[in-house]
Amino acid sequence: MSVTTHAHVSHTPPPALSADDLAALRWEDDGGPVHAPHPSRTADQWPRVSAELGGRLPELAGREDVIVTCAPGTRSGAPAAFFPALAMLEIDADLFAPHPAASIRPAKPGDEERYPAAWGAFVHEAAHAAHSRWRIEDKLRGTTLDDAAQLLEESRAEAAHLARRPDDRRYLRACVTTVVLPDFTSRTLNTRWDAATAAGLLLARRDAGILDADEVDPLEQQAVALLGADVLADLAAIWKAAHATADTDAVGMTAHARAWCQVLGAEANQPPPRPGSGGGDGEPQGGGGSLAEAVRRTVGNIAEREEAEAAVRSARERRAAQKQAEAARTKAAAQAAKEIFTPGAGPYTPRRSATPPARKGRRQPPIARGPVARTRAPHPAEKAAAGQLARALRQAAYRERAVLQSQSAVPPGRLNMRGALARDAQRAAGATPTALPFTRTTRRQTSTPPLRVGIAVDVSGSMGTATAPMASAAWILAKATALTDPDSRSATIAYDHHLTAITHPGKAPDRVTEFDADGMGHSLDIAIDALDAALDLATPGAGRLLVIASDGYYSPGEAARAADRARCLHNAGCALLWLAFDPDPCPLPPATALVLTDPASAIAAIGRAATTALTTTR
Known part of the structure; x- marks a missing residue:
């Protein structure tokens, strides 16, 4: 390693490995013991992380011969380093903080989004593994020339990597702000060599396409003040030429490093100057800690830009995840509607995939028999009520x-x-x-739109006393919808944990279906989705109404899911009507609640509430 911390390619072997290190690095297929970490011990997780990082390295560096180690602390002393002679890459586990080792899964693509700085250090060393193929002469090791060459190699390797993998730019930026720059902001920098070093690390990365010009503007201004515009231009020409140098061109990189020393007036064959100790062709030149302050401002600019871009990425990912979830829900709703409304189909059980498969010898759960008890002819009063409700609905939908x-x-x-x-x-x-x-x-004259009425009837055990008015109300609503317009459609689903079609879309019921309310659980959310998929309740162009007959006694999870589905329909312009036949109901928002204490008055009250909901929701 060079004496400066910015060089991450070390041609000097690290200190000798301990027996534990050798055991952890031994391949499984060479006869050595297989390392089996215990999941509860943090220290034993790092060999697994190392192996998973090693598995991702070929896609970054195009090499399969590099061994990756990740552990608290490094043998080189740098946050990360690459040893070409040993084909070994090491990275400090502290870069992954605050994530515990057990949660770090580099083998899972996308997990690196949680620790961009650590992944940036890994990408940086992978860039060295792929492109730092040249080697300076041994007699020049530890000299100012070697220091300049390693400085130029930092941005040259990243520029070459970025040409192959442009999407890694954000990780290389995170590496700059959290690994490279803190070393400069922790000490006083005020010499020409210090200014040239900062420019070679930051302004060169700007020209490599990693940093933006406005981010490094404070540093450029201070570098001009310390070096002069002509000297800085000469240094920029050198690092740009280095960016165009081939990976194996040791002669070219050595020539660039020698030109760097000549521009700064430094002795190429002497040890490099210590930070803040002068160097180059003169003593410290004014400014005190102004260069370090310029670096700090640059760090702040980069960090601010990264936070803004991270917020944009997060919002974009949330929108994408929301769209994906909506698409998956729409697909599941269409499948549920297909299975529920298939002629002759029995009760539909949602979330069947979450049920564990039956094992041999295990008793199969009983098949749901459904809530339908019997059917009967409608009473004259129900027929009259259907006619009255049809006229009211037609008037409500009139434009x-x-x-x-x-x-x-x-x-x-x-x-x-x-x-x-x-x-x-x-x-x-x-x-x-x-x-x-x-x-x-x-x-x-404008055409009166058709009606779409979805009816969901709760047949769980708590609704046992309301089966008669529920059956009557469901038939009246379905029949009245069919009488309003030939294009009007309705459908009815009875739900507990299972879902059963009572009336099908587009088919007017001739008989009243009576229920047995003795089920368990509530799948109202799936019922709403299925009715929406079958009747297009969320699509404009029709008078849309969802009627839910229930007491609302649900578990918190059931209530939250149902309220979310109802809210989506409400926001899409569908009217919501909640019928409750219990003296102490718990209707879910944002439905219009209608408490029916007297079943005899249910028909007139339903008609008024339905017409009001349709009139106010257009």
């Missing part, structure tokens, strides 16, 4: 004629005297008349 007003220079229309006088005045003045004195009102 007034569209009114269109237009203005013209000639009849027909109502004459506006102010406009007529203005037109005469324009004509008298010799101007082209532009006033329009006649106003015409045209009324155009």
Whole structure:
């Protein structure tokens, strides 16, 4: 290793490995013991992390012969380092803080999003493994020339890596802000060599496409103040030439390093100057800690930009995840509707995939028999109520004629005297008349949209006393919908944990279906999704109404899922009506609650509430 901390390619072997280190690095197929970490011990997790990092290295560096070690502390003393002679890469486990070792899964693509700084250090060393193929002469090791060459290699390797994998830019930026720069902000920097070193690490990364020009502007201004514009331009020409140098061109990189020393007036064959101790062709030049302050401002600019970009990425990922979840829910709803409303289908059990498969010898759960007890002919009062409700629904869905007003220079229309006088005045003045004195009102008939009515009936055990009014109300709603318009459709689902189709979309019920309410659980969320998929309740262009008959006694999870589905429909313009037949109901928002204490008055009350909901929701 060079004496400076910015060089991460070490041609000097690290201290000898201990017996434990050798055991952890031994391959499984060479006869050595297989390392089996205990999941509860943090220290034993790092060999697994090392192995998983090693598994990801080929995609970054294109090499499969590099051994990766990750442990608290490194043998080189740097946060990360690459040893070409040993084909070994090491990275300090502290870079992964605050994530515990057991949670770090580099083998899982995308896990690196949680620790971009550590992954950036890994990507940086992978860039060295892929592109740092040249080697300076042994007699020049530890000299100023060696220090300059290693400085130039930092941005050259990253530029070459970025040409192959441009998406790794964000990780290399995180590496700069958390690994490279803290070393400069922790000490006083005020010499020409210090300024050239900072420029070679930061401004060179700007020209490599890793940092942005506005981020490093404070450092560039201070570098010009310490070095001069001409010297900085000469150094920039050198690092740009290094970026174009081949991976194996040791002669070219040595020449670039020698030119670097000549521009700064440094002795190439002497040890490199210590930070803040002078160097180059003169003593410290003004500014005190101004260079370190410029580096700090640069760090702040990069960190601020990274936070903003991270917020944008997070919002984009949330939107993508939301769209994916909505697409998956839509697909699942369509499949559920297909299975529920298939003619002759029995009760549908949602989330069947979450049920563990039956093992041999295990008793199979009983098949749900469904809530349908019997069917009967509708009573005369129910038929009359259906007719009355149909008229009320048709009136609620009625749209007034569209009114269109237009203005013209000639009849027909109502004459506006102010406009007529203005037109005469324009004509008298010799101007082209532009006033329009006649106003015409045209009324155009608009079509009354069809109705889409979804009905969900709770048949869990707590609804046992309300089965009769529920059956009557479900039939009246379905029949009335069919009577309003030939294009109107309705469907009814009875739900507990299972879902059963009572009436199918587009089919008017001839008989009243009576229920047995003795089920367990509530799958109202799936029922809402299935009704939406079958009737397009979330799609504009029709009068849409969802009617839920239930007491609302759900578990918190069931209530939250159902309320989320109902809220989505409400936001899409679908009217929601909650019918409760219990004296102490718990309707879910945002539905319009209708408590029916007297089943005899249910028909009239349902009609009023349904028409009100349709009228106020258009």
